[in-house]
Amino acid sequence: xxxxxxxKQGAELTSIQCNGKEMxxxxxxxxxxxxxxxxxxxxxxxxxxxxxEGQIYEMSQHGFARDMEFNQIEENHYVLTYNExxxxxxxxxxxxxxxxxxxEDTLQVEYQVKNIDNKxxxxxxxxxxxxxxxxxxxxxEIVFDEKEDKIKFLxxxxxxxxxxxxxxxxxxxxxxxxxNIFDNDxxxxxxxxxxxxxxxxxxxxxxxxxxxFTDFPYLALWSKKGAPFVCIEPWQNTADKxxxxxxxxxxxxxxxxxxxxxxxxxxNVKFF
Numbered sequence: 001x002x003x004x005x006x007x008k009q010g011a012e013l014t015s016i017q018c019n020g021k022e023m024x025x026x027x028x029x030x031x032x033x034x035x036x037x038x039x040x041x042x043x044x045x046x047x048x049x050x051x052x053e054g055q056i057y058e059m060s061q062h063g064f065a066r067d068m069e070f071n072q073i074e075e076n077h078y079v080l081t082y083n084e085x086x087x088x089x090x091x092x093x094x095x096x097x098x099x100x101x102x103x104e105d106t107l108q109v110e111y112q113v114k115n116i117d118n119k120x121x122x123x124x125x126x127x128x129x130x131x132x133x134x135x136x137x138x139x140x141e142i143v144f145d146e147k148e149d150k151i152k153f154l155x156x157x158x159x160x161x162x163x164x165x166x167x168x169x170x171x172x173x174x175x176x177x178x179x180n181i182f183d184n185d186x187x188x189x190x191x192x193x194x195x196x197x198x199x200x201x202x203x204x205x206x207x208x209x210x211x212x213f214t215d216f217p218y219l220a221l222w223s224k225k226g227a228p229f230v231c232i233e234p235w236q237n238t239a240d241k242x243x244x245x246x247x248x249x250x251x252x253x254x255x256x257x258x259x260x261x262x263x264x265x266x267x268n269v270k271f272f
Contacts, residue, residue, distance in 0.1 A: 010065065013034055025227075037126075041059055042062065043240070057088075077099045079097045081116075093121075106270045109267050115260060118259055122248055127233055128231055133199065136225075141177060147193070148194060153168055156188070163243065166184075177221075182223050211232045216236060
C-alpha cells in the first residue's frame with residue numbers, strides 16, 4: 001500500500017510510504033530538499049545569466065519554482081502562476097501544474113506547463129526526487145531495461161556541460177553505486193534506449209523501485225558524499241554548455257510552447 005504527503009512550498013513531495021516503509025529521503029541532513037521541481041531551467045546557466053528577448057535575466061541553479069509557494073487546487077494537485085516576482089527573473093506568462101497520483105503500487109508525477117502568454121514561451125523542466133538508499137555501502141546498482149549501446153554520459157565542469165564527454169560507466173547494462181561515484185557531481189545521460197531503470201540490491205537483485213522516465217530525454221543520478229539517498233532525475237533539458245552563447249531559446253533541447261497550448265510530461269515510480 002502506497003501513501004504520499006506533499007506540501008505547497010515548491011509543490012514538493014515530503015513522504016512516500018510503501019507498506020509503512022519510508023522510501024523518500026527526509027531532507028534533514030546532508031541536503032535540505034526532498035523532491036524539488038526544476039523550472040524554468042534545469043541545472044545552471046552560464047554566469048547565472050541568460051538573454052531572453054534582448055533582455056538579461058538572472059536565475060539561480062534549477063530555477064525558481066522549487067522555492068515558491070504553489071496554490072493547491074485539490075489534494076496533491078498544485079499550480080504556480082506567473083506573478084510580479086517571476087516576471088523579474090523570467091518574462092513569460094505561464095501556469096505550472098504538478099499533479100501526484102497513486103495508481104496501485106505506483107506513484108505518478110505529472111507536470112503541465114500552460115502558455116497563457118500571447119507569444120511563444122521557452123522553458124526547461126525536470127524532477128529531482130531523492131530516494132532513501134545508503135548507496136555508499138556499494139550494495140546497490142541501477143539497472144537499465146534495454147541494452148544501452150548508444151548512451152552518452154555528459155561531463156560537468158563548474159556546473160556546466162563540458163565539451164568533453166564523461167567516461168561510460170555502464171557495466172553489463174548496470175551502474176554500480178559506489179562511495180565515490182558522485183565525486184565529480186551528477187551523472188548525466190542522454191541517447192538512452194531504455195524507458196525504465198531499476199534501483200536494486202547488487203547481491204540479491206531485490207528491487208527497491210522501478211523508475212519510468214519515458215517522457216524525458218535525459219536522466220541524471222546524484223547524491224552527496226556519504227548521504228543516505230540517491231536522486232533519480234528525469235530531465236527535459238540540461239545545464240548550459242561551457243561555450244553557451246547564453247541566449248535562452250538557443251539552449252539544447254529547450255522546450256517551446258505556442259500561446260494557449262499545454263505541454264505535459266510524467267514519470268512513474270513503482271515500489272517493491
